[in-house]
Amino acid sequence: MTAAIGRPAPAKLNLFLHVTGRRADGYHLLDSLVAFAGQGDHIEAAPSDQLSLKIDGPFAAALSAEPDNLVLRAARLLAEAAGRPAQAALRLTKTLPVASGIGGGSADAAAALHALMNLWKIALPEDVLAALALQLGADVPVCLLGRSARLSGVGETLEPVALPALPLVLVNPGQPLSTPAVFKARQGPFGAPAPEAIPTDPTALVSFLAAQRNDLASAAIALLPAISDVLDLLQRQPGCLLARMSGSGPTCFALMQTEDAATEAAHTIGRERPGWWAVATRLTGR
Numbered sequence: 001m002t003a004a005i006g007r008p009a010p011a012k013l014n015l016f017l018h019v020t021g022r023r024a025d026g027y028h029l030l031d032s033l034v035a036f037a038g039q040g041d042h043i044e045a046a047p048s049d050q051l052s053l054k055i056d057g058p059f060a061a062a063l064s065a066e067p068d069n070l071v072l073r074a075a076r077l078l079a080e081a082a083g084r085p086a087q088a089a090l091r092l093t094k095t096l097p098v099a100s101g102i103g104g105g106s107a108d109a110a111a112a113l114h115a116l117m118n119l120w121k122i123a124l125p126e127d128v129l130a131a132l133a134l135q136l137g138a139d140v141p142v143c144l145l146g147r148s149a150r151l152s153g154v155g156e157t158l159e160p161v162a163l164p165a166l167p168l169v170l171v172n173p174g175q176p177l178s179t180p181a182v183f184k185a186r187q188g189p190f191g192a193p194a195p196e197a198i199p200t201d202p203t204a205l206v207s208f209l210a211a212q213r214n215d216l217a218s219a220a221i222a223l224l225p226a227i228s229d230v231l232d233l234l235q236r237q238p239g240c241l242l243a244r245m246s247g248s249g250p251t252c253f254a255l256m257q258t259e260d261a262a263t264e265a266a267h268t269i270g271r272e273r274p275g276w277w278a279v280a281t282r283l284t285g286r
């Protein structure tokens with residue numbers, strides 16, 4: 001009997017996020033440096049004669065196993081593309097806050113695609129798989145790639161970038177934020193893309209990132225002012241090199257000088273704001 005196939009679904013971070021334009025269909029053109037964190041959800045796919053999804057973990061309650069769960073949508077689309085029945089017992093362990101700018105749903109969908117391709121022993125042509133991923137969400141292609149990359153277009157153009165495994169803290173103020181609502185609330189002219197070359201040396205990278213932006217931050221803060229408190233608190237932590245919001249928020253990250261400083265900051269913030277989610281982790285370094 002085939003054993004269950006497990007796959008990690010790491011949190012996605014937008015180290016910068018420039019909104020450079022808008023397509024005729026309303027989707028925005030982005031220039032973003034995407035990286036992944038050690039913290040994440042987990043997907044398991046086991047053989048079954050039906051398609052089912054069980055959700056556990058600390059953030060399971062925020063997601064009922066509704067038919068539009070991205071994991072089930074990924075399974076159905078993949079089965080259809082492969083011309084086979086969608087049969088698997090899926091399990092999602094949800095440790096990332098939902099609707100929080102760190103791509104939990106996209107990471108889960110990408111991990112489900114990887115696990116199911118393995119379970120079903122199928123391989124799709126690269127262009128078919130890329131189109132399928134994009135259909136699930138603009139962030140799914142980069143999550144499927146699973147390594148740090150410069151993202152452009154609406155999320156379909158990816159160029160891998162090597163990044164150092166910097167320690168970091170992730171903080172979420174305990175409230176969800178809708179991605180479409182944040183894009184809709186964004187005001188002002190579109191921003192310029194970031195410079196072409198991205199430094200790999202940690203100190204140079206932090207200076208480079210400090211000169212870049214998250215063009216959705218003002219809109220997100222207008223919808224959820226607690227994000228400003230998150231950023232202020234992160235900036236005040238000893239060893240904080242840079243604090244920014246990720247994606248459309250509200251989760252923010254701080255790149256930290258050392259692993260100990262990251263651990264200490266997560267403890268301090270967890271103590272001071274009991275309703276917030278604060279974890280110390282690292283960039284995966286790939």
Ligand SMILES: C[C@@](CO)(OP(=O)(O)O)[C@H](O)COP(=O)(O)OP(=O)(O)OC[C@H]1O[C@@H](n2ccc(N)nc2=O)[C@H](O)[C@@H]1O
Binds near residue numbers: 103106139179180183
């Ligand atoms: C903003 C980003 C940055 O990485 O991250 P999150 O905040 O979601 O983590 C992503 O582009 C989000 O990707 P994803 O969450 O997959 O978005 P989708 O489901 O495809 O789109 C949700 C909605 O966001 C808006 N949207 C999304 C992506 C994009 N390039 N332009 C947009 O305008 C559209 O209103 C769309 O209907």
Ligand SMILES: Nc1ncnc2c1ncn2[C@@H]1O[C@H](COP(=O)(O)OP(=O)(O)O)[C@@H](O)[C@H]1O
Binds near residue numbers: 071105109177248
């Ligand atoms: N497996 C999943 N995990 C998280 N959200 C999901 C999932 N499946 C569907 N969703 C829906 O997708 C929306 C976006 O969730 P998520 O990916 O966590 O946030 P973001 O796009 O801000 O990073 C949520 O509002 C949720 O209803």
